[in-house]
Amino acid sequence: MRDLEFIRDIIAKNKYKYAFGILSLIVVDTLQLVLPRVLGIMTDLLKSGELNKSRLAVYTGIVAGIALGIAVFRFTWRYMVYGVAKSIEMHLRNRFYHHLQKLSPNYYNNHKTGDLMAHATSDINNVSTALGQGVAFAFDSAIIPVAAIAMMFRTGGVGLTLASFGPLAVMALIIVFNVDLMHRSLQKIQEAFSQLTERTRENISGIRVVKAFAQEKHEEDKFRETNINNRNTVLKYTKVTSSLFPMIGTISAFSFVIALWYGGVKVIYGDISLGSFVSFNSYLGMLIWPIAALGWIVSIFQRASVSIKRINEIMREKPEIQDAPNVVPLRGIKGRIEFRNLTFTYPGASRPALKNINLLIEEGKTLAIVGRTGSGKTTLINLIQRLYNVEEGMLLIDGVDINRIPLSVLRGSMGYVPQDTFLFSSTIRENIDFFCGRDDESIINASKIAQVYENIMDFPEKFETMVGERGVTLSGGQKQRIAIARAIVRDPEVLLLDDCLSAVDTNTEEEILKGLKDVLKNRTSVVVSHRISSIKHADEIIVLDDGEIIERGNHESLLKLKGEYYDLYQKQLLAEQIEGEDEYELL
16 A cells, blocks of 8 residues: 555545445446346246246346446446546646656756656556556456356356366466566566657757767667667567467366356256356356456556556655755845855765855845856856755855745746756747746847847747747747846846856847846846856956856956956957957958
């Protein structure tokens, strides 16, 4: 029952529907057991010449009533049991998705998207199948054999029943002995399917890179190898099940051969009536499917067992980032950010990404960060959003330790433009608004500040233009500017811009900066950039190198130092000068 810990409450909530569905199933099985006996009585009456028109009408009516009852209650149990199973599937998938949303970024650094997709689709579907078809057929296979054997004893006697049931008992033992083998095979099938899903997802996501480097054949070979592994894994399981079904058919035939010969002899000698012989064979026929389906039922529950364990493993994963027990009940933040001798090392890394960071960003001020690639600029931005945990007392916002600020308040007060721009497969409007519920005027104003309004107006559908997967239909600069508009429209207390102008030209950058000047006014901002032109008006600029602050000050004071910042500035001035000369020569 521990495996059902994440759906036990949903099952309990639907227990009456489940119970009514199972009760309807029992009624169906009972009516099915009555039918052979009715046919046996009619056979005896026919043989003795006692079956007249009135009796025939009565028994025909009984058979018709049984058939109608079976139809009604079969619909009822299927609707109830399968409906509950689908309801559980929906709730489990919602909970699984909700849990994925809570997991920390580091979890996704170590787990493949294809595996998570397989859990959210195939695994949850396996659990639903077990709770629907599996439960129903398990009850069916438990009720029918017991009742049918009891009726066989009554209609055919002990000897005929034991002789006919012998081969079926052997068949049941063979199926049971194959359960462990089926379980191991199913686990490998799930793993192979996850690998196939991940390979497909990764290749489709990176299709433009594949084409750019003409690696289609190489990727096809890799996919073929994964697909072959998936096929071979499924075939191993298929060999087991394929060998069982012919065996089941053969053994079932032996049971009928014994019943026909031995039962026929008993009819000839008058030990049982012809009607009882007909009923006996009908009950024997009712035994075949439940016993033959035993392997399939076991397979359903084995699949579900493997799947629910895989799901539970993720559901039991505790988010690294979550609200502390002593969280401060804040409604919002103002934006005073302070680093106190902060040192941070990524999980699993051998050396710190940031070392001895002491920094104070006053409310409403702008901090700019420059430095070489890998110097820790994005890490510092991530820590302000608490995408990773830091030690207590090292990072404070408004004088409160960041670990004690509710995550919803912290991140809800921030606007963020990442270095790697991500847009959803939706309209431009929805990507900018991002469920903030802003009016058209706010969305348009944000797009104008981000200098993307004119581009949007050039599209036939304007703000209703679909951007495609990850914004593939837009240029890099357009994606960045839409992401900037998305951050601006939230009207956040803290604005975090992580090298968000790298894909736009110098002129567009200048226009965006002009628009951002009013946005940044009286708003705490942290701007990461490789371009000095983007950050020279910041209140304070820090230069990071190997995770440490090596220079700090404003634009003028840093130039006077003639250090790292000065060298970077001179290189960019030279690059702009060369670019200007090239443009002049082209003219």
